[in-house]
Amino acid sequence: MTILNDMGQAAVMVDGRAYSAEPVAGGAAYELFSDHPEPGFLRIESPARWPFHRFVPTSEVTGAGPAAMPESQLCAPLSRSLSWERVHWLSQRPPRDRHAADVVASVRATAVIRQGTRMVMPLTAGSVTDLLRGRLPHGFCYREWDVAHLRTPAELAVLGGEASEDVTYLLRWRAIDAADFRPSTGDTVSGLVAMPPHDRVGAAVLGTGFAPSSTELIPEWVTADFADLPLPAHAAVVAYAPDGTEVVLYTFQPEQRGWLRLVGPQWRRLLNPLREISADQEYLPIPRDQAVFSRLVGMFRGEEYEAVADPPEEFRVLAMSRAARYPVESLRRRTRYARWRGAAVTVLSADANWVRVRLCQPDPVNVTTLGAQCNRRGVYEAWAPTTEVADAHDAELRYF
Known part of the structure; x- marks a missing residue:
């Protein structure tokens, strides 16, 4: 009790x-x-x-009474020969032998994403602006469950956001499905582990499935193929002040394809680093004529509709009228893929002559060959001539 x-x-x-x-x-x-x-x-x-x-x-904490555990706890097989300090040490470097690899893998396997898991992604001031203008989340992310105790900008710097003493920004949303994410291990990030410092932004990728940290043991994921993820309903841009106070700045409204400002006047200063965003803007719509190459579609009575996810239980037809928001019978993520000079890429935007692409598996060779630029940790993009882009197609990931 x-x-x-x-x-x-x-x-x-x-x-x-x-x-x-x-x-x-x-x-x-x-x-x-x-x-x-x-x-x-x-x-x-x-x-x-x-x-x-x-x-x-x-x-x-002790004495709080029984509590529901909506997420899996990170567990380690501690013993006299395997202390927490040793587990943390192993998580911060590539394994040198099979035993070390097995220990780290067993700990990492206890962190699981489920439908509806609250995820967070560090944001710079520039990436907040990009989100409000229509960009979709992609790259490295974390379960809120594992980082909820980190509240100040100094503490949250471990997640790889923008170093600041005044404010740190995060995107928070609920996972539509675990298939959208991959642990930062194995082939998923093998190329990033080998990336030289001059070709990367932010902290090195360890390849152990954990974020680089001298004190914390934080499981990390990347969006599958570094692809964009459609935003579910009620995704939020949140800010953390130096005293650890959390302030919700904006929430995503999918029917309007825009962000609703929630921050009050007393916290307007937290918006100051967003120099291209007006602190008085109540609603920032995403242009409807902007091509979206990663989106949700669902089936209702044999017809396909653009869909909205509100995990963990509500998945519906995208409609302005509440009466028309029928629950979909199936849900899929549709993402545009292609190949450019032999490398697998996702398509972000396109016009008659150029295509903006993102590497699915960046490594030192294809980054150099393609001249891709790293615009955030692990994310490499480039402009490709339309004539060189081949096998462009929409791939679908079926959720249910």
């Missing part, structure tokens, strides 16, 4: 001390509160009751 204090909050034990606390991210972490400064606690910029707070993962 969970013990509540006089404010109706849970009272939990951390490091042998009792704190008033509230669960965050569905119970992945707890926000602890204190009346006075303590190690690890930050002063809340706009306190409602408590002046100080701290975020800790659920694994460090």
